[in-house]
Amino acid sequence: MIRVITFGTFDVFHAGHLSILERSKSLGDYLIVGVSSDAFSTGKKKRTPIYSENDRMRIISALACVGEVFLEESLEQKEDYIRSHAAHLLVMGDDWRGKFDDLRNICDVIYLPRTPSISTTAIVEVIKKT
Ligand code: C2G
Numbered sequence: 001m002i003r004v005i006t007f008g009t010f011d012v013f014h015a016g017h018l019s020i021l022e023r024s025k026s027l028g029d030y031l032i033v034g035v036s037s038d039a040f041s042t043g044k045k046k047r048t049p050i051y052s053e054n055d056r057m058r059i060i061s062a063l064a065c066v067g068e069v070f071l072e073e074s075l076e077q078k079e080d081y082i083r084s085h086a087a088h089l090l091v092m093g094d095d096w097r098g099k100f101d102d103l104r105n106i107c108d109v110i111y112l113p114r115t116p117s118i119s120t121t122a123i124v125e126v127i128k129k130t
Contacts, residue, residue: 002028005087005107007072009036011049012123013059016115023112024091025065032085033060034072050124082107 006024010017010033025031036044038053049056053071061069072081078100082090087107092100094111103109 001030002089003030003032003085003087004028004089004091005032005034005082005085006091007034007036007078007081008093009041009045009049009120010056010060011041011051012120013051013056014118014120014123016118018063019115020091020093020112021060021063022065027091027110028089030067031065032087033066033069034081035060035069036072040073050120079103079106 004024004027006020008017008020021031021033035053035057036049038049041053042048051059057069057071060066070081070085078090081087082103083106089108089110090100090103091110091112093114095114097111100109
C-alpha cells in the first residue's frame, strides 16, 4: 500500500490540477493532498486565493482519485506533514524541481511535468477581459 502525498493551492480548479492529482494517484495506492491555507497561499503568490481554503478543500476531497485532504500552513512543516501522514512518496509539479530533494532521506520525491498552457492566473486574466 503506497501512500502518495502532494501539495498545492488548487485555486479556480482546472484540468492541469486534475491531471497532476490523477498522475500522482497512479504512482501509488492512496493519495493525500495538502491544500495551502489562504494565509500561506497569499504569502506565496502575493494574491489572495479566489476560492476560500474551505471551498478548495471541499473540491479536492470530492475527487475520485483523492483519499484525504488537510490544510498546509507552511513550507517548513513539509517534513512533519510527510511523517504524520506516513507518506512513502512526495509528488510535486516541476515548477518545484529540486526544492524538496532534502526530503529524500524520509520518502521518495518525484517532480512531474506541469500541464502546458493552463494556469489560474491565465484564466483570471481571460475572465477580466471578457
Ligand atoms: N500544476 C500543473 N499544471 C498546471 C498548473 C499547475 O501540473 N498547468 C500543478 C502544480 O505544479 C502543482 C499543483 O498543480 O503541483 C498545484 O498548483 P498550485 O496551486 O499553483 O500549487 P502551488 O501554490 O505551487 O503549491 O508546498 C508547495 C505548495 O503547496 C505548492
